Amino acid sequence: MDLHFTAHEPDPEEMEAVDRLLSGLPLNGHRRQYLLPVLHAIQDRKGWISPGALNYACQRLEVPPAEAFGVADFYALFQTRPHPPVTVHVCDDIACHARGAEALCAEVRTALGPEGESRDGHATWHRSPCLGLCERAPAALVVAAGDPPRDQALAPATGGDVLSAAVGVAIPQPDLAASVPQIGQPGLKLLARVGRIDPTSLDDYRAAGGFLALRRAFEMGPAAVVREVVESKLVGRGGAAFPTGIKWQGARSAALPRYLVCNADESEPGTFKDRVLMENDPFALIEAMTIAGFATGCEKGFLYLRGEYPLALARIENALQRCRERGFLGEDILGDGVRFDIELRRGAGAYICGEETALMNSLEGRRGEPRNKPPFPTEAGLFGQPTVINNVETLVNVLPIVIEGGKAFAAIGTERSTGPKLFCVSGHVKRPGVYEAPFGITLGELIDLAGGFGGTGRIQAILLGGAAGAFVTPDHLDAPLTFEGTRAIGATLGSAVVMPFDDTVDLRQILRRIAQFFRDESCGQCVPCRVGTVRQEELLHRLATDRPLGSLAAELALLKELGQAMRDASICGLGQTASGAIESALARLPIYQEKTL
Amino acid sequence: MTFQDAPDAKIPVPRGPVPVVPPPRPRRAVELTIDGQSVAVPEGATLLEAARQIGIDTPTLCFLENLTPVNVCRICVVEVEGSRTLVPACSRKAEPGMVVHTDSERVRLSRRMVLELLGSSVDLSTAPQIAGYMERYDAHPERFGPPAPPARDHERDLARPGHHPAPHNGQTATGGQPVKVDNELYVRDYSKCILCYKCVEACGTDAQNTFAIALAGRGFEARISTEYDVPLPDSACVYCGNCIGVCPTGALMFKSEFDLRQAEAWDESRQTATDTICPYCGVGCTLTVHVQDEKIVKVTSPIDHDVTNGHLCIKGRFGWEFVNRRE
Numbered sequence: 001m002d003l004h005f006t007a008h009e010p011d012p013e014e015m016e017a018v019d020r021l022l023s024g025l026p027l028n029g030h031r032r033q034y035l036l037p038v039l040h041a042i043q044d045r046k047g048w049i050s051p052g053a054l055n056y057a058c059q060r061l062e063v064p065p066a067e068a069f070g071v072a073d074f075y076a077l078f079q080t081r082p083h084p085p086v087t088v089h090v091c092d093d094i095a096c097h098a099r100g101a102e103a104l105c106a107e108v109r110t111a112l113g114p115e116g117e118s119r120d121g122h123a124t125w126h127r128s129p130c131l132g133l134c135e136r137a138p139a140a141l142v143v144a145a146g147d148p149p150r151d152q153a154l155a156p157a158t159g160g161d162v163l164s165a166a167v168g169v170a171i172p173q174p175d176l177a178a179s180v181p182q183i184g185q186p187g188l189k190l191l192a193r194v195g196r197i198d199p200t201s202l203d204d205y206r207a208a209g210g211f212l213a214l215r216r217a218f219e220m221g222p223a224a225v226v227r228e229v230v231e232s233k234l235v236g237r238g239g240a241a242f243p244t245g246i247k248w249q250g251a252r253s254a255a256l257p258r259y260l261v262c263n264a265d266e267s268e269p270g271t272f273k274d275r276v277l278m279e280n281d282p283f284a285l286i287e288a289m290t291i292a293g294f295a296t297g298c299e300k301g302f303l304y305l306r307g308e309y310p311l312a313l314a315r316i317e318n319a320l321q322r323c324r325e326r327g328f329l330g331e332d333i334l335g336d337g338v339r340f341d342i343e344l345r346r347g348a349g350a351y352i353c354g355e356e357t358a359l360m361n362s363l364e365g366r367r368g369e370p371r372n373k374p375p376f377p378t379e380a381g382l383f384g385q386p387t388v389i390n391n392v393e394t395l396v397n398v399l400p401i402v403i404e405g406g407k408a409f410a411a412i413g414t415e416r417s418t419g420p421k422l423f424c425v426s427g428h429v430k431r432p433g434v435y436e437a438p439f440g441i442t443l444g445e446l447i448d449l450a451g452g453f454g455g456t457g458r459i460q461a462i463l464l465g466g467a468a469g470a471f472v473t474p475d476h477l478d479a480p481l482t483f484e485g486t487r488a489i490g491a492t493l494g495s496a497v498v499m500p501f502d503d504t505v506d507l508r509q510i511l512r513r514i515a516q517f518f519r520d521e522s523c524g525q526c527v528p529c530r531v532g533t534v535r536q537e538e539l540l541h542r543l544a545t546d547r548p549l550g551s552l553a554a555e556l557a558l559l560k561e562l563g564q565a566m567r568d569a570s571i572c573g574l575g576q577t578a579s580g581a582i583e584s585a586l587a588r589l590p591i592y593q594e595k596t597l
Numbered sequence: 598m599t600f601q602d603a604p605d606a607k608i609p610v611p612r613g614p615v616p617v618v619p620p621p622r623p624r625r626a627v628e629l630t631i632d633g634q635s636v637a638v639p640e641g642a643t644l645l646e647a648a649r650q651i652g653i654d655t656p657t658l659c660f661l662e663n664l665t666p667v668n669v670c671r672i673c674v675v676e677v678e679g680s681r682t683l684v685p686a687c688s689r690k691a692e693p694g695m696v697v698h699t700d701s702e703r704v705r706l707s708r709r710m711v712l713e714l715l716g717s718s719v720d721l722s723t724a725p726q727i728a729g730y731m732e733r734y735d736a737h738p739e740r741f742g743p744p745a746p747p748a749r750d751h752e753r754d755l756a757r758p759g760h761h762p763a764p765h766n767g768q769t770a771t772g773g774q775p776v777k778v779d780n781e782l783y784v785r786d787y788s789k790c791i792l793c794y795k796c797v798e799a800c801g802t803d804a805q806n807t808f809a810i811a812l813a814g815r816g817f818e819a820r821i822s823t824e825y826d827v828p829l830p831d832s833a834c835v836y837c838g839n840c841i842g843v844c845p846t847g848a849l850m851f852k853s854e855f856d857l858r859q860a861e862a863w864d865e866s867r868q869t870a871t872d873t874i875c876p877y878c879g880v881g882c883t884l885t886v887h888v889q890d891e892k893i894v895k896v897t898s899p900i901d902h903d904v905t906n907g908h909l910c911i912k913g914r915f916g917w918e919f920v921n922r923r924e
Contacts, residue, residue, distance in 0.1 A: 003808075003833070004807075004809075004832070004833035006824065006825075006827055006831055006832075051824070051825050054824065054825075064808030064809075064811070064833065065824040065833075066808055066809055066810055066811040066822070066823050066824045066832065066833065067808055067811040068824070069811070069813055069822070069823075069824035069825060070811035070812045070813040070814075070822070073758060073813040073814055073815075073822075074758055074813075074814070074815050075758060076757070076758045076759035076760075080825070081755065116757075126757070126760065127760070128759075129759065349758070349759065350758075350759075350815070367812060369812075372668050372685065372688055374690075519761065519816060519817065520759045520760065520761065520816060521759065521816070522815070522816040522817070523815060523816065523819070524792070524812075524814065524815050524816045524817065524818070524819025525669050525792075525819075526668075526669045526670070526671050527669070527670055527671050527672075527711045527714055527715060527791070527792075528671055528707070528710065528711060528714065530714075530792070530816060530817055530819065531714035531715065531717070531718050531817065532710070532714055533816070533817075534718070534769075534770050534817045535714065535717070535741050535769070537764060538741070538742070538764040538767075538769055538770070541763065541764045542742075542764075542767055547767055549740075549741075549742050549767060558740065558741075561706065561710060562710065564703075564706060564707075564710075565706060565707045565710035565711070565714075567682070568674070568682055568683045568703055568706070568707050569671040569674045569682070569683050569707035569710070569711065570671070570682075571668070571669070571671075576682060
């Protein structure tokens with residue numbers, strides 16, 4: 001390719017960072033897929049991506065600089081202008097908002113100066129959307145460039161901890177029981193090993209039954225594994241609830257090569273279950289991906305991990321390495337002639353990349369813009385090839401299905417929502433955390449499991465399913481938490497977020513923050529979402545500041561029309577759900593009142 | 598047909614096994630119903646093509662016959678029975694038995710909203726086609742409130758993905774910003790950009806393979822940009838002007854046209870458009886020369902011309918300045 005470059009040169013450190021990453025990689029065919037890893041390498045080393053470094057990356061990967069810049073400039077964790085080496089991302093999203101995020105922002109501002117500025121040239125801070133640490137809110141992520149880079153997630157975060165972490169001090173984090181209160185309870189299937197084994201030890205994993213499911217799967221053969229998954233009636237746990245067995249069946253007859261992708265880009269506000277699984281039982285995910293690859297005939301898997309999860313990154317990197325050393329991944333797994341390996345890729349701060357086709361574009365080194373469907377990924381996905389893409393929790397469910405059989409799995413839960421489920425409980429409950437319960441547990445029972453309502457105990461509203469979900473009220477505590485049960489109350493289970501807000505929370509600010517979230521996370525591709533999310537935020541801002549344009553009724557009518565156009569005409573699920581939670585709140589809660597002037 | 602069947606016996610026949618070219622698969626007809634009319638189109642045809650075949654005028658903005666459909670503007674959405682959401686007619690393939698509505702309440706609402714959202718955020722003063730659509734769908738962009746003042750020069754180019762200033766004073770955000778004038782041939786007025794991706798496609802694999810511009814930023818701050826917003830003369834731009842040729846809103850404009858408009862001297866009623874053949878090389882591109890007051894003011898090429906597909910190079914597009922010099 002004949003490319004044109006500006007005169008900017010890379011410095012030796014930038015070149016070394018790029019070369020080190022690319023050494024040993026096969027730079028043929030789809031070499032552009034390494035663009036995101038290369039940009040991470042530069043960002044990790046220097047704290048920003050300079051024009052010279054970008055030129056060098058583009059020369060190595062044969063990518064036009066304008067396109068590579070457009071990719072770098074798409075992701076919130078990449079800095080494309082001169083930037084201090086240390087960045088503190090302070091979560092001010094809804095779960096943290098309910099638990100002191102503004103106080104934390106004020107402390108950080110006092111210490112580091114106004115948002116985005118730097119007093120000493122060493123550190124700066126930015127507000128951030130949900131960091132997936134909601135059970136220990138308020139949260140912050142400290143990202144420190146260097147060799148090696150030091151990234152630390154802090155929750156609960158204090159101003160003092162943030163400052164210490166910014167100068168490289170490792171801050172001890174609370175015991176795992178603060179995230180998984182059920183540790184050690186009998187009967188758990190998905191959380192059985194969490195907190196019971198050393199997540200860095202393959203031997204510990206095997207001693208706790210690890211890789212028995214893989215052996216069993218190899219004995220059964222691929223077709224039988226798919227049959228069991230179909231029989232289990234497992235559906236996707238990422239939010240869309242598509243039947244996993246159907247997806248796998250479709251893939252088995254598709255063209256080769258085909259790819260397996262694990263969607264670990266968990267970023268729905270209020271969602272942190274996949275993080276807890278990956279941090280504390282990483283080998284389980286690798287085993288499950290290997291079974292999925294075996295069953296669907298994929299020899300290569302990609303694990304696309306949310307960029308804001310440094311601990312999960314370290315744990316999975318380690319687990320992959322251990323598995324390769326011991327023949328659980330590679331050319332001849334368990335000596336059975338099965339070939340499968342996994343490439344770990346980091347996202348870089350973009351909620352939209354949790355959308356499956358946007359994720360594939362991101363893996364290919366492109367902007368995370370969703371593709372139009374059809375064609376669906378099982379037909380034409382990653383690199384245009386048939387692709388099976390599943391969420392972390394979905395995959396981990398395959399282990400009990402293989403061990404105990406699809407029928408036994410289907411007996412758990414309800415007729416239409418089968419199996420165990422992880423719930424992300426945060427906000428105003430006494431013991432926030434990840435909870436495992438069979439489908440069908442009622443909202444009230446789950447809240448009880450989490451110690452009952454917290455805060456003042458006077459709950460105004462409960463958000464179900466995340467920012468793309470819906471608000472319900474304490475009147476709905478008897479609703480069973482199933483796909484059909486939540487639908488019956490006009491809500492959605494989504495990614496199983498349960499977030500109560502007490503009466504100290506200004507729900508107008510929560511709605512405005514949700515609207516801001518969608519505006520910030522829209523990829524910008526299609527008009528209904530790109531501009532519609534802006535107009536929705538502006539409208540909610542007017543209402544939150546008691547300055548409606550015309551009457552309140554006119555504003556609400558406009559909001560409804562915006563919602564319908566976004567739902568009907570947006571390319572992907574982001575725009576299609578951007579007004580859902582807001583509209584549900586307006587329908588159920590007396591949030592805005594007409595002012596008597 | 599094989600080589601051996603070649604009618605002209607003077608053409609040497611290659612030795613060895615003769616490659617057999619499979620006959621083209623006959624394209625099956627797909628039958629569907631649009632607005633109550635049944636229509637048959639060849640397999641692979643889009644809903645837009647099917648609708649056009651029976652005379653239904655579907656509005657389009659980001660679609661152009663000589664570019665790959667990107668289906669981002671969403672003004673062409675139609676309702677397909679059984680589909681949860683509306684679908685873009687420009688890229689959705691016709692399927693047997695589809696029942697399509699192109700003028701339902703849902704379709705009209707989404708099209709009107711798309712126009713209002715664009716009208717409230719983009720300067721559409723040089724996009725007469727969109728003004729026509731606005732009238733057709735009774736769009737009122739002003740109902741979102743008064744526009745915020747335009748951004749300062751290059752301010753939008755520094756936006757951080759995932760961050761934006763809070764709305765204030767009840768004003769609506771727009772893409773307003775100063776015009777980028779950094780070369781003698783064309784200007785970029787991104788206040789007028791609807792982000793249809795056409796210029797990026799024309800600069801890239803759909804025509805020029807130069808890749809001087811791409812999408813940068815995200816969300817409402819997404820924009821067309823060179824790397825790090827460097828001026829065009831520092832970028833890969835080769836000044837073919839094919840981006841101007843495909844721009845539907847006048848965001849990309851010949852400097853000659855821009856200067857005349859600035860001087861309030863641009864007058865299409867005084868212009869003639871004459872087709873001729875480009876004199877520079879042997880390719881034989883058709884040029885449409887636009888002349889006002891006996892001066893060439895811009896050069897285009899017909900989109901349906903089989904040599905150019907509407908695209909030119911720097912010489913054909915801009916190499917006429919000498920004609921305007923009388924001395």
